[in-house]
Amino acid sequence: MRLQHKIAIVTGAAQGIGRSAALRFAKEGALVVVADIQDKVAETAKEITDAGGSSCSIVMDTTKADQWDKTVAFALENYGRIDLLANIAGVVALDGPDTVIGLTEERWAHVVGTDLTGVWLGMRAVIPTMIESGGGRICNVASMAALRGLPNLAAYSAAKGGVAALTRQAAIEYAADNILVNAVAPGTINTPILAGVEPEHLEQFAAAHAINRLGDPGEVAAMMVHFFSEDGNFLTGQLFPVCGGWSVK
16 A cells, blocks of 8 residues: 555545545555535545545635644644645636636635635645654645636636646745645546536537546546655656646647
8 A cells, every 4th residue: 555654634525536535545545634615525534434444524614724724733633643635625617707807806716715725725734744744745736727728717727827836836945844745737527516517518528638538536546646655756846737638639
């Protein structure tokens, strides 16, 4: 097992990539604190413990600094340290226009607050305890929207581009503290966020990838395991597309 005895915090763990990452980390031997704004995150923890792993859950809002403080304290109370942080919680504004002129201030603030500010707050909360314990690893979730101009994704693209830049900055800032910071840039992944999307649009999303299908959440989780395991010892500041070849088209 590649993450034996590592302590991980995973946000967005109630569903989608976050849930798959939490389950995969536990399978690799990690002890996992699963966090989400939805209380059904407890189901993810139960699935891990039912399979023989170790997990505890907490309901929290990643956009609130005090919620991050609570989550870090919860992790330390249960496991004593934090080795890994997977910043996965995110939103997409699919229920209305996400264009420069179509966005409202409220919708901009919601998307950027969740997808970028939440990532910063998570790193700010966790890095001091990682420094105290001798190091750690962080993987943030960006998007192909950080690398491509995509229609109707203005706030989302801005936030995910910010995640990519913040990842590089943190990697440089904290390398001397033995903290490695990387990010993944998923293509279109088959998660509940796509519920309600018309089939013809899903076909278009799939066709953007060279392998002509949507990604699976577990395929993103697998790359995060790579960053967190010994195989990632010489990697920091990287933004790795997990996109079925979209990035090379």
